[in-house]
Amino acid sequence: MPGLPNPFDPKVKLHRGGCACGRHHSQSEHDAAHREEQQALQERAVEGAVMRALFPEDVERRRFLRAVGSGTALAAISALFPLGFAKEVFAESTGPLEKTKLSVGFIPITCATPIIMAHPLGYYAKYGLDVAVVKTAGWAVIRDKSLAKEYDAAHMLSPMPLAISIGAGSNPIPWTMPAVENINGQAITLSTKHKDKRDPKDWKGFKFAVPFDYSMHNYLLRYYLAEHGLDPDRDVQIRAVPPPEMVANLRADNIDGFLAPDPVNQRAVYDGVGFIHLLSKEIWDGHPCCAFAASREFVTGLPNTYQALLKAILDATAYARKPENRKEIAGAIAPANYLNQPVTVVEQVLTGTFADGLGNVVRDPERIDFDPFPYESFAIWILTQMKRWGQVKNDIDYGAVAREVFLATDAARLMKEVGLEPPADPAMAFSVMGKAFDPAQPEAYIESFAIRRG
C-alpha cells in the first residue's frame, strides 16, 4: 500500500522524526510548531474579522487590494487599526503554563523591588512559577543576556526596550515592556564638597555619572541641566557608570555627582561622601524609571507563562504601593542574595524618611512609588528625548513604536484580573518641570527646546 508504511515491517520506522506526526525531529519541536500554527491561525482569524468589518462587500475588499497591493493595504490598515493589539487581546489567558522554570535578571537597585520581592514573598509561586531572580552586573550585560535568551524576562530601564526595538545601540529586535516597575525614586546626589553649590548655574565643568546612556536618569539629568541653561554635552561631562561604582567614584573624586537610582544615593549619604541635592520627583513627579521587559517572542510564544509572570509582578507592585508594607519589603530585599545593602539604607529609600546628607531628616512618603501601568505617553516622551539628544537620527513613528513596545492593553486587562484599577487613558498628559507635554505633538515638543542636538 503506498503512502502509509507497513506497521508489521521490522525495517520501517513508525516514529520517523521522533514526534507524533513524523515531520519534526522531536516532540518538543512538534509542539512548538503546533503552537506557532495555532498562533498564526488565531492571528489570521483576527485579521479576517477586521477586514470583514472594514469591507462589508467582499468585491470592494478585493478591488481595494488589487488597486493598492496587499503590503500597502496591511500597512495602511495597521496604521488605522492596531492589528497587533487586537491579536494580543484575542489571545486570552486560558491554557496551562508552557514553562514553569524561568530565570529573570535584575540589577541590585530599589527600582527592581517588585521583581525581587516577588521571590522572597512568594508571588511567583502563587502563580505556579519557579523563578530564579539572577543578579546581573550591568545594563549592557542584562541586555546581552536577554538577547541571548539566558533570561526569559528582565528588569530593564524603561528606555531600553524602546531602544532595542528601534535598533538604537543594538540590532533592532522586537522587545516589549509589559509593566513599569517604579515611578520616582531617583535623585541627584552631589559630592559633600559641593555643599554650597546648590544652584545648577554653578555646575559648569562638573563631571556627572548616569547608569546608562538609554536611561531615564540620562534624560532627566539632561533635561534638568538644559532647563537651567547648561548644555549637557558642552558645559558638563556626563558618563555612564554602573550604579555600584558610583559611590566609589564619588568618594575618589572622579565625579562631582550623579543622577542615580537608589539605594546608591542613600548609600552615598550613609557613607558620608555625598548629599541628596534633589529627588527626581521634583523634576517630573510620577516619572517612570525601571521596567519589566521581555522579548516579543516570549510574549507571543509562551502567552500563558507570560501572563502568569506579569500577574505575579502586578500583584507584587500593588503590595509595594502600600506604605505600611514598605518596612517589611525593605527587610526582605536587603540581604546579600538580593540588594546586598544595610537594611536601614533600603528602608530609608522605601519609607521616604531619610537623611539628606546635610544634617536634616526629610519625610517624603512619595520618594519612590510603584505603579505598573505603561502609559504610552511615557514612551513617546522617552522617544522625544532620544531624538532631542541625537541618539536617534531618523524619523520615528512615535505612536506606533509606543503601542508596539508598551503593552498598555495587556497590563490593563491583567490588572483587572488581579483586582487592580487600570487608568482609563493610556495617553495621559503630564508636565516636566512645569512644561506641559502633549503626546500628540512630539515633534513640536522637541522643536520647543532651545538646547538640543541636530
Place this chain on the structure above:
Amino acid sequence: MKTERVWLAPVLSALFFAVFVGIWHLATVKPVGEVVVDPEYAALIGAAAATGGQSAMPGPGDVASTIWQHLRDPFYDRGTNDKGIGTQLVYSIGRVLTGFALAALVAIPLGFVIGMSPLVYKALDPFIQILKPISPLAWMPLALYTIKDSNISAVFVIFICSLWPMLVNTAFGVASVRKDWLNVARTLEVPRLRTAFRVILPAAAPTLMTGMRISIGIAWLVIVAAEMLVGGTGIGYFVWNEWNNLSITNIITAILFIGLVGMVLDSLLAQLTRAVTYKE
C-alpha cells in the same frame, strides 16, 4: 653553619607580616569622634558619617573576623545570588581548568606542528603575533554576542588567554631541540612519530611546562575580571557583589583567597615542571 639559619627566613617573613599589620592597624585606627548630629539623624547614617567623616578603611581585626566567618561556613547556599566563598572559588577553578584544558588540547599539538616545520611557523607567525597581545577581556563582548551563553563565554576567554603562552612556548621548545639528538635519531632510523614522542617531547617538556605555568597564572588573573563582567557565580562575582555593598572587608578577604588559590595552582605546575626536567 648553614643548617642553623634555616629558621631565619620564616622569622623574617613573620616580622615583615607583623610590621605590615601594625602599620595597617595604625593607619586605620578610628578616631573616637563626637557625634555631631542629632540622634534621629545619626541613626539613619553610618557610624563614620555621624561623626562628620567618611566611612574608613577597615582595620586588620575586622578583616580577620570576616575571614573567620567565611572559613567557618565556606559552602553555604542562601539562594541564587548568595553562595559561600568556597562554592564561588570552586566555580572559578572549574572555569579556569576547563578553559585551560581546552587550550592545552589545541596549543600543544599545534605548537608541535609549528615547531617542527619552519614553513608553518613562518606562515602562522603574523596571526599569532597579532592575536597574542589582545587583552582577553576584549574578547568578552564578542563572545557574549556570538556564543550567547555567559558561562561558555567566560570559559572561552580563559581558553583564548591560556592559548598563546602555551602555543608559543611549545613551538619554541620543539624548534630548539638539539640538532645532534635529532640527527642521532635519524641515523638510527627511528620513525618520525616515534622521534616526536621519544626524543622531541621529553626534550621540549620543560619549556612546554613553563608555557603551561605562565598560562595558568594568566588564566587565574583573567577569570576574576571576566566574572566581574558576566556575574552569576565565581569569585569575581563575589568581589563585584561586595563592591556593590562597598564592603571592603569582604573584598580584602576575597583578594587574599584569590592569591592563595593562585599560589596553589602555580606551585602544582611548578612541581610538574620539576618532574619532567632532565639533567644533562
